[in-house]
Amino acid sequence: MPQHFVASPQWEWYIVWYFFLGGLAGGAYVIGTLLRLFGDQRDAGVARLAFLISFPAVVVCPILLTLDLGRPSRFWHMLFDSQTFAPHLKYWSPMSVGAWVLLVFSGFAAISFLEALSQGNGLGRLLSGGFGKLFTAVGALFGLSLAGYTGVLLSVTNQPIWSDTWALGGLFLASGLSISAAVLALFAGWRADEGTTEAKLSRADGYFLLLEIALLVVVFVTLGAVGGSLVQGRLAPLWILVAAGVLVPLAIRFRSSPERRASLILASALVVLGGFALRVIVVFSAQL
Amino acid sequence: MARTVGFFTDTTLCIGCKACEVACKEWNQLPGHAGRFGDGYDNTGQLDEQNWRHVQFHERTTAKGGVAWNMMSDVCKHCAMASCMEVCPTNAIIRTEFDTVYIQPSACNGCRDCIAACPYHVIGFDEASGLARKCTFCYDRLQANLMPACAKACPTESIKFGELSTMRDVAAVRLNQLRVQGMSEARLYGDKEYGGLHALFLLTDKPEAYGLPNAENAVLPSRNNARSYLGSLATAVLGVVGAIVAFRGRGEKE
Numbered sequence: 242m243p244q245h246f247v248a249s250p251q252w253e254w255y256i257v258w259y260f261f262l263g264g265l266a267g268g269a270y271v272i273g274t275l276l277r278l279f280g281d282q283r284d285a286g287v288a289r290l291a292f293l294i295s296f297p298a299v300v301v302c303p304i305l306l307t308l309d310l311g312r313p314s315r316f317w318h319m320l321f322d323s324q325t326f327a328p329h330l331k332y333w334s335p336m337s338v339g340a341w342v343l344l345v346f347s348g349f350a351a352i353s354f355l356e357a358l359s360q361g362n363g364l365g366r367l368l369s370g371g372f373g374k375l376f377t378a379v380g381a382l383f384g385l386s387l388a389g390y391t392g393v394l395l396s397v398t399n400q401p402i403w404s405d406t407w408a409l410g411g412l413f414l415a416s417g418l419s420i421s422a423a424v425l426a427l428f429a430g431w432r433a434d435e436g437t438t439e440a441k442l443s444r445a446d447g448y449f450l451l452l453e454i455a456l457l458v459v460v461f462v463t464l465g466a467v468g469g470s471l472v473q474g475r476l477a478p479l480w481i482l483v484a485a486g487v488l489v490p491l492a493i494r495f496r497s498s499p500e501r502r503a504s505l506i507l508a509s510a511l512v513v514l515g516g517f518a519l520r521v522i523v524v525f526s527a528q529l
Numbered sequence: 530m531a532r533t534v535g536f537f538t539d540t541t542l543c544i545g546c547k548a549c550e551v552a553c554k555e556w557n558q559l560p561g562h563a564g565r566f567g568d569g570y571d572n573t574g575q576l577d578e579q580n581w582r583h584v585q586f587h588e589r590t591t592a593k594g595g596v597a598w599n600m601m602s603d604v605c606k607h608c609a610m611a612s613c614m615e616v617c618p619t620n621a622i623i624r625t626e627f628d629t630v631y632i633q634p635s636a637c638n639g640c641r642d643c644i645a646a647c648p649y650h651v652i653g654f655d656e657a658s659g660l661a662r663k664c665t666f667c668y669d670r671l672q673a674n675l676m677p678a679c680a681k682a683c684p685t686e687s688i689k690f691g692e693l694s695t696m697r698d699v700a701a702v703r704l705n706q707l708r709v710q711g712m713s714e715a716r717l718y719g720d721k722e723y724g725g726l727h728a729l730f731l732l733t734d735k736p737e738a739y740g741l742p743n744a745e746n747a748v749l750p751s752r753n754n755a756r757s758y759l760g761s762l763a764t765a766v767l768g769v770v771g772a773i774v775a776f777r778g779r780g781e782k783e
Contacts (some may be wrong), residue, residue: 242594245742246649246742247650248575248644249644274775311638318621334617335616336616336618389761392757396757399748404750407756410764413763414764445776447775456760470604
């Protein structure tokens with residue numbers, strides 16, 4: 242069992258919210274892109290909505306991160322050398338990588354947001370067709386990176402739990418995708434004419450939740466005896482939310498009878514709450 | 530002038546006077562914080578943003594049933610392969626011309642990734658300045674050809690300062706001397722960990738007893754880079770495939 246004698250970095254609520262919103266922003270962009278590439282005409286409305294959600298979510302992220310710094314006015318030191326102003330990227334430091342991923346992804350999210358607003362005029366016309374597909378596909382790669390690197394950031398330390406597993410990146414990514422699918426399914430279910438999209442999103446969310454369960458198993462297997470401290474203490478009750486946020490929606494998503502609105506709302510709400518609770522547990526458990 | 534300096538802290542000579550702590554605080558103008566009063570003589574508690582030397586007091590039962598008091602003046606190890614420097618996203622943490630590890634106050638933005646990375650609980654976050662702070666190895670004194678304040682003040686020469694290679698030699702001689710005298714539990718810490726520490730310690734108990742990770746646990750944050758990214762990549766591929774399968778369908782329930 243690994244031994245740690247480290248101090249806690251005191252990464253707290255700003256970081257929890259950042260991990261949550263980063264997952265939502267990246268996940269929504271990925272889903273919007275895939276709906277456009279692989280869905281049909283009926284999915285266009287929800288795909289557009291995905292881009293309308295992604296940008297507002299990602300805009301909050303740098304604000305949270307900046308507020309968390311000891312010297313907020315030096316946020317740009319993450320990207321540029323404070324002496325020479327030359328851009329710098331340390332590929333072996335996930336925080337350095339993440340700062341660039343956040344910047345680049347924000348650019349994609351902003352342009353796709355404007356395109357979604359324009360409804361086929363101006364920018365929308367420019368981004369229609371092959372170039373538009375390529376553009377969102379590249380943006381989606383950065384979206385996946387944003388939703389996943391946050392777990393890598395925690396693992397690339399010497400903190401207990403975080404650095405004792407390599408699966409947090411995957412876990413946060415799977416959870417970010419499932420949160421995004423749940424939020425979009427909720428909106429799709431709101432509009433009667435988008436029932437088919439809602440069913441597609443529900444099914445995708447089911448796959449993401451299965452992936453999340455698999456990664457939770459990997460996390461606990463890799464943690465071994467250390468995993469005990471993740472399920473003990475005053476954060477332990479939050480696991481009920483995590484479990485409910487995975488198992489109840491999964492049961493609802495994969496049952497054969499047609500979904501009712503109440504169960505759709507319940508499933509989506511539980512996914513979102515469970516995803517948030519998961520981040521609270523992971524972020525705070527190592528630092529208690 | 531480029532030099533490779535080092536500390537050698539011989540814990541068998543430490544009398545727990547804390548002159549090192551006081552000298553460090555005076556020279557570096559570190560504020561004091563309220564003492565912690567527990568059941569021992571250690572009212573400093575830990576290394577952090579305002580304590581760059583910390584005299585640890587450990588009571589232990591000896592093989593013959595007596596009580597031994599192990600004291601150790603802890604300090605930043607200025608690792609040759611430094612975890613803090615590895616993760617620092619702003620390049621605020623540099624290696625100086627003395628081969629020591631230094632946090633540049635002008636570049637640090639207080640992200641605290643270094644605190645998460647340091648395996649020795651050395652760096653602390655200073656609320657007043659918003660910066661991560663730790664022992665500078667008295668960078669200013671070294672530049673003026675002076676020895677660090679802690680080593681200068683140590684009355685028993687438990688803290689020795691010099692060229693790292695000289696410190697290694699001194700440590701080896703002392704270790705041999707103690708072993709010959711029958712102190713079989715004496716051991717050297719820091720000649721292998723993290724590529725060789727610039728603060729060597731002569732211990733009389735296992736490293737864990739002093740809050741130092743043993744050789745097996747002295748690992749770098751970057752060990753998790755490749756496998757964490759690969760785990761994320763595999764998840765991304767499976768997630769995208771899952772979404773494609775779901776979205777290609779006609780959407781109706783079977």
